Amino acid sequence: MAAESLPALPCACANLRRAARAVTRGYEAALKGTGLTPTQHTLLQALDLLGLSPQGALGELLAIDSTTLTRTLRPLERAGWVRAVSGADRREVRWALTLRGRRRLERARPAWERAQARLRTRLGADVWARLAADLAAVAGAA
Amino acid sequence: MAAESLPALPCACANLRRAARAVTRGYEAALKGTGLTPTQHTLLQALDLLGLSPQGALGELLAIDSTTLTRTLRPLERAGWVRAVSGADRREVRWALTLRGRRRLERARPAWERAQARLRTRLGADVWARLAADLAAVAGAA
DNA sequence: CGCCAATAGTTGTATATACAACCATATCTC
C-alpha cells in the first residue's frame, strides 16, 4: 500500500475536490465507531468553538450555505446534540451544543485525533502546517 | 467585498472540505453559461487528458468511487459528450470523449480559465503553485 | 403609524457522493 502519488490536475477546483473526497473517506472510516459522520463532527466541533451562534454565523465559518445547514443540523437536533435557542431577533435561529453533544464530541476525540495523526504523518509536518494556512486563505479568497 | 480570511479550523478534513465548497461555488458560477457543472467539467477534462479509459482508472485519477461515476457519467453520455466503448474484458466499461464532448469542453474553456485566473490572482502565484502540489500529495496520501 | 427594503431561515428540487449488497465476467488452481 504505497502512497501512490496522483498527478496534479490542471484545475484547482478539481484538485481541491479530489483531495477533499480522498481525505473525507479516511476520516469517515476513522469516525465509523463514533456514530458521527465527518460533517456532523465538524458541526459539533465548530459549535463547540463558537459557542451559542446564529445559523448564519456558523455557515460563514464553515462556508456552508444556510439552506444546507437547515438540513444537516436537523438530525443533530433530533439526536439531542445541539439545540435551537431563541433570542431577540425572532428570524434568527441560534444554535448551542448541548451537554450530550459535548460528550459525544469528546467521545469521538480519540478517533478524530488518530485520523489527524495518520494524515499528518503521511504528509509530513511541514506540508501539514502549510496546508492549514493555505486552505484557510483559499476559503477566504473564493 | 474584502477577502475576509476565515480562521483555520482544527480539523484538516474540515479545512479541506470548506475550501472545496467555497471554490466550487466560484467555479460553478463561472461555468454557469457553459451548461457544465464543475463535476462535469472535471470529468470531460480528465477524459480528454486520459484518452480512452476504463471507468476504474478514471475513478482512480479523480479519487471518485466507481459507483459515483456510474451516475455522474450517465447524463454526460445522454448529452453525447462521452461514449462507452467495449473492449476485450467484458466487465470493463471504457469511456471516450466524443467530438461533441471535446467541443463542449473547448467552449467552456474561457469561462474555466477566468475562474482559474481569478482564484490565482486572489491567492498569489506562490500559494497557487504550492497548493497544486500539496493537494496532489494529499489525494495520494489519504 | 405604515409601507418598503433588507435580512434570516425553510422548502422544492437537483446534483454529487459513497457504502453495502449484488451480478457478471474473468482468472486461477487443481
Added chain:
DNA sequence: GAGATATGGTTGTATATACAACTATTGGCG
C-alpha cells in the same frame, strides 16, 4: 475444464450540498 476466487460495474439507500423561490421578521423613512 470445473469450482473457487478476484475484479469491474450497477442498484439500493442515505447523506451532503446548493440554487431559486418563498415566508417571516426586522429596520428604515416618510
